[in-house]
Amino acid sequence: MTSQRSVALDRTHLAYLYQQFAPKILDYVYKHVSSFQDAEDILIDVFVAALKSSSFTSLAEKEQLAWLWRVARNKIVDFYRRAQRAPRLPLGNIDEQLVKDTFPTPEQISIQQEEGDNLALLIERFSPLQQQVLYLRFSENLRCAQIAARVGKREGSIRSLLSRALNPLRRHYHEQEKGGTYFGPTQ
Structure with a gap:
């Protein structure tokens, strides 16, 4: 108590x-x-x-x-x-622009689809081996040594293939930024 x-x-x-x-x-x-x-x-x-x-x-x-x-x-x-x-x-x-950017407009969706289509057309011009190497590197996140083991090539060859495939892709995006369209040489 x-x-x-x-x-x-x-x-x-x-x-x-x-x-x-x-x-x-x-x-x-x-x-x-x-x-x-x-x-x-x-x-x-x-x-x-x-x-x-x-x-x-x-x-x-x-x-x-x-x-x-x-x-x-x-x-x-x-x-x-x-x-x-x-x-x-x-x-x-919170900045209103930040909120707006999280929900793409129909125009932004259309542009993204167009860019994806252009990228697919460019990749279709690559050799089947380059396409496979790009897929393994960027879709499956494999390292060059792992890709080399999968496709039966040396790691240096895989690095060269990736470099030769990425260079036209880079040029394509630089051209896109400038307003032109680059589809690169046929590989």
Whole structure:
């Protein structure tokens, strides 16, 4: 019975401290963090820590106040440490262009399909071995040594085949950037 009464008195005293000092601590925290909601969260964490602390009630009122201010400062430091490890971006700051880019327009879809068709036409001009090597390298993510073992060639030959296949593809995309269309030589 006595422990329940002392817990009730402690909570009443903590409520008194909250009413007296929470506005000042909240102002202090808000000056050091990016948003009012974060400041409120930190303030709540400070008083929850006081509620959970076994030594808080044994302190004199001035010591309790100093303890609250120290915990508030430490919570602010913790807030910034967490922010450095996992930066957060408030939803209000998301660039509209970023949102627009996640959903391609019909025009963008059409352009992508056209580019894919042009690429397929270019690859069709390659030898069957070059086509197979490109497929194994980029679709199956195999390394040159693995491709060489699969097709029965030396690793150096595979590197040469890849290089000869990728050069026309690069030229094709450079031409695309300039506005022209390059279909490369027949291989």
